[in-house]
Amino acid sequence: MTAATHAPAALEVPRHHAFGRFCRAYAKRPAGLAGLGLLVAFGVLALVAPLFIGDDQLNVIKVDGPQLSPPVDGYPLGTDQAGRSVLLLVIWGARESLSIGIIATALTVVLGSAVGLLAGHYQGRIGQSLMHVTDWFIALPSLPLAISLSAVLGQGAASITIAIAVTSWTATARLVRAQTLAVEARPFIERAKVLGAGNTQIMIRHVLPNVMPLILVSSTLTVASAILSEATLTFLGLGDPTSVTWGSMLQAAFAGGAVTAGAWWYLLPPGIAILIVVLGFTLVGRAVEHVLNPRMVGR
Amino acid sequence: MSSLTAPGPAKVKGQGVKRSDLLPYLGSKLVAALVSFFVTLVIGFVIFSLMPADPVRTLTRGRPTSEAQLAQIRVQLGLDDPVWERFLTFVGNTLKGELGYSWQFQQSVSSLVADRLGPTLLLMGTAAVLSIALGLWLGIRSGWRHGSLFDRIASSASLTLWSVPTFWLGMILLVTFSVGIGPIPSLFPAGGMADPSLPQEGWTHVVDVARHLVLPCLTMVLVVFAQYVTVMRTSIIDEMGSPYLLTARAKGLTDDAVRRRHAVPNALLPSVTMIFMHLGILVSGAITVEAVYSWPGLGYLTYEALKIPDLPLLQGTFIVFSASVIIMNLLADVVYRFLDPRVRAQ
Numbered sequence: 001m002t003a004a005t006h007a008p009a010a011l012e013v014p015r016h017h018a019f020g021r022f023c024r025a026y027a028k029r030p031a032g033l034a035g036l037g038l039l040v041a042f043g044v045l046a047l048v049a050p051l052f053i054g055d056d057q058l059n060v061i062k063v064d065g066p067q068l069s070p071p072v073d074g075y076p077l078g079t080d081q082a083g084r085s086v087l088l089l090v091i092w093g094a095r096e097s098l099s100i101g102i103i104a105t106a107l108t109v110v111l112g113s114a115v116g117l118l119a120g121h122y123q124g125r126i127g128q129s130l131m132h133v134t135d136w137f138i139a140l141p142s143l144p145l146a147i148s149l150s151a152v153l154g155q156g157a158a159s160i161t162i163a164i165a166v167t168s169w170t171a172t173a174r175l176v177r178a179q180t181l182a183v184e185a186r187p188f189i190e191r192a193k194v195l196g197a198g199n200t201q202i203m204i205r206h207v208l209p210n211v212m213p214l215i216l217v218s219s220t221l222t223v224a225s226a227i228l229s230e231a232t233l234t235f236l237g238l239g240d241p242t243s244v245t246w247g248s249m250l251q252a253a254f255a256g257g258a259v260t261a262g263a264w265w266y267l268l269p270p271g272i273a274i275l276i277v278v279l280g281f282t283l284v285g286r287a288v289e290h291v292l293n294p295r296m297v298g299r
Numbered sequence: 300m301s302s303l304t305a306p307g308p309a310k311v312k313g314q315g316v317k318r319s320d321l322l323p324y325l326g327s328k329l330v331a332a333l334v335s336f337f338v339t340l341v342i343g344f345v346i347f348s349l350m351p352a353d354p355v356r357t358l359t360r361g362r363p364t365s366e367a368q369l370a371q372i373r374v375q376l377g378l379d380d381p382v383w384e385r386f387l388t389f390v391g392n393t394l395k396g397e398l399g400y401s402w403q404f405q406q407s408v409s410s411l412v413a414d415r416l417g418p419t420l421l422l423m424g425t426a427a428v429l430s431i432a433l434g435l436w437l438g439i440r441s442g443w444r445h446g447s448l449f450d451r452i453a454s455s456a457s458l459t460l461w462s463v464p465t466f467w468l469g470m471i472l473l474v475t476f477s478v479g480i481g482p483i484p485s486l487f488p489a490g491g492m493a494d495p496s497l498p499q500e501g502w503t504h505v506v507d508v509a510r511h512l513v514l515p516c517l518t519m520v521l522v523v524f525a526q527y528v529t530v531m532r533t534s535i536i537d538e539m540g541s542p543y544l545l546t547a548r549a550k551g552l553t554d555d556a557v558r559r560r561h562a563v564p565n566a567l568l569p570s571v572t573m574i575f576m577h578l579g580i581l582v583s584g585a586i587t588v589e590a591v592y593s594w595p596g597l598g599y600l601t602y603e604a605l606k607i608p609d610l611p612l613l614q615g616t617f618i619v620f621s622a623s624v625i626i627m628n629l630l631a632d633v634v635y636r637f638l639d640p641r642v643r644a645q
Contacts, residue, residue: 136338139628143586144620147601148343151608152350224462231464232587236605250467254591259470260489262478271467278462 025291032287038280042273046094053088058244060084068258070265078265080249081256089244090269096245098277100157100164101227107165108226109219112172113211117203119173120180127177134173142167146229150238157240164229168222175218176211183210217292220285224278231274246270324636332629337390339621344389347614349382393618399611403604408615411600418492419596422589423581425512426519431574433520434527439566441528442535443558454532457525466587469518473591476514487514490593515592523581530573534566541565568638575631582623 026032056062065075065083072078077086119130146163153159183189184207192206233239234247235254249270253259258266380388392399398408437457441450460468479485493499493507538544539562547561548554582597589598597616604612 136335139335139621139625140339140342141582141620141624143584144601144617145342147586147605148346148613148617151605151613152346152610228462228464232466235464235466235587236590236602238605247464250464250470254466254470259473260478262474262480264471264474264480267467267470267474271464271471274464274467275459275462279459282458282462 029287031283035280035283038276042094046098049091053092057088068263077269080266086269090273093244093246096243100230101223104161104164104226105219105223108169108222112169113176115173116176117180120177121203134170137170160233164226179211179214180207183207217288220281224281227278246274328632332625335625340390343614343617344386347610398615401612403607403609408612412619415597415600426516430520430524434524435531438528438531442532457528460521461525465522466591469588469591472514492595515588515594518588531570534569538562538566572631572635575627578627582620
């Protein structure tokens with residue numbers, strides 16, 4: 001019985017060797033390393049932000065800077081309508097924007113993997129109907145669906161997160177289903193079945209570990225689109241109006257007339273921050289894809 | 300060579316049989332599209348009718364309302380009917396083209412949608428044509444010489460632009476070319492579709508609308524063309540290994556002729572499907588661009604509905620957007636079958 005659960009190890013190279021080989025192959029991709037560097041830099045900045053940014057610099061009532069001023073001494077990126085430093089806002093915004101992106105991705109991945117695993121494992125009526133549901137969701141336009149969902153759920157980070165997850169799980173589900181079918185065709189699954197492993201055991205202990213690397217790759221790309229979606233939904237006014245995210249900065253700039261005032265210093269930084277983080281996740285995702293799938297080389 | 304290209308009698312017969320499969324094929328795709336539309340209606344109904352804790356409260360938000368008035372509104376909205384009855388009424392109304400009544404505009408949603416459809420189609424159509432042309436051209440050239448300097452520049456430019464939020468690019472273009480920064484003068488109008496002080500017909504109107512169209516259209520093209528570059532580049536690279544290109548080269552054709560007459564037509568197939576699917580997505584992509592430029596289309600209508608939030612209007616635009624995506628997907632399937640014999644043979 002116990003032998004069955006460890007069956008895959010007998011067929012494959014030990015996992016830590018594979019991981020070392022993966023790291024060496026990844027290190028040869030400059031674009032992937034650059035993406036990783038960008039992400040690490042932003043991650044560190046977001047984590048240490050509370051050490052040097054306090055409520056006095058973020059609270060609209062407590063700040064005393066010049067209002068909507070271009071870059072001057074002490075405010076290297078200028079200020080917003082309330083006199084807050086745009087630089088500090090962008091750094092603070094990284095916390096919320098990244099966490100919404102990552103939490104939404106986690107939800108997406110859990111939902112998508114569950115549907116994909118079930119659809120791949122139960123290939124009869126259950127699997128087919130699950131795939132039908134997936135196809136229907138693919139046919140729905142994601143932005144209007146997300147807008148509708150968060151409009152009904154009410155303003156706030158939670159409803160935006162849910163809306164992103166509900167509209168983006170389909171890609172993961174399809175991927176996981178395809179991979180589940182491939183894994184279940186391998187002999188060790190047959191062996192586990194013969195030895196009496198149940199459906200849950202096969203899915204969780206045998207299929208999931210083999211599908212996991214693929215899920216992780218696809219999730220780096222999902223984070224990129226989740227961050228873009230967060231910015232878009234917040235810009236449309238669906239976010240929490242009191243929190244500072246890159247999307248809410250742009251929304252405040254737009255609603256507060258920064259565009260007509262020509263306040264480019266207020267508009268550029270949040271957008272460039274989004275660009276850098278999305279590009280970072282995309283580059284990392286593509287590099288990992290290249291390493292794991294040699295057929296992609298040259299593209 | 301000739302034996303490979305000239306269709307033998309057996310093949311002609313085979314094709315004849317396949318052609319008669321066309322109607323069942325179209326039928327099954329049409330049924331699938333109708334089922335998708337029905338599912339859209341279910342989802343729209345669930346989101347807008349079942350999820351809000353109390354639509355009456357949302358409707359009367361911020362206004363003092365007596366219990367009797369609340370009860371009257373409930374009866375008017377049919378909220379006390381059983382769920383399935385409300386759903387059937389909703390489906391019936393939608394099929395009749397009645398999408399409900401906007402709280403904010405005090406007008407039927409269908410007439411609002413009809414008013415705003417034209418501007419959206421104009422913006423999207425122009426943006427689609429330009430981005431497809433630009434994207435395919437760049438994709439073909441990048442794929443054909445992949446790894447070259449041209450390819451690296453085109454690929455990284457499209458990757459970068461793809462990572463940019465559309466509405467942000469819109470605002471940046473707006474500040475740069477409409478408000479004007481530093482030495483750049485104000486070149487284009489900031490929003491709307493036409494200047495109300497100019498005559499609304501004739502050449503002046505056309506030129507005026509064109510001037511208003513430049514910035515929103517440019518914004519959409521810059522973000523959307525990247526997808527076509529990627530798809531076209533990949534399919535050109537896929538084709539490049541094919542033996543028929545070697546044959547074409549062996550005949551002594553120039554590199555240019557091989558690319559144009561042999562590689563591109565074959566590589567276009569996947570792109571065509573993608574184009575139709577993206578057209579559907581483009582509709583919703585217009586939401587933020589129209590919001591930034593107050594372009595009086597469906598996207599701006601959605602944006603206006605969101606501020607209230609005007610739930611019947613949001614529901615109506617959601618159904619219209621979904622329907623357009625479903626129609627585009629159906630067209631993609633049909634066109635793909637006409638273009639690609641391999642699909643026909645399946």
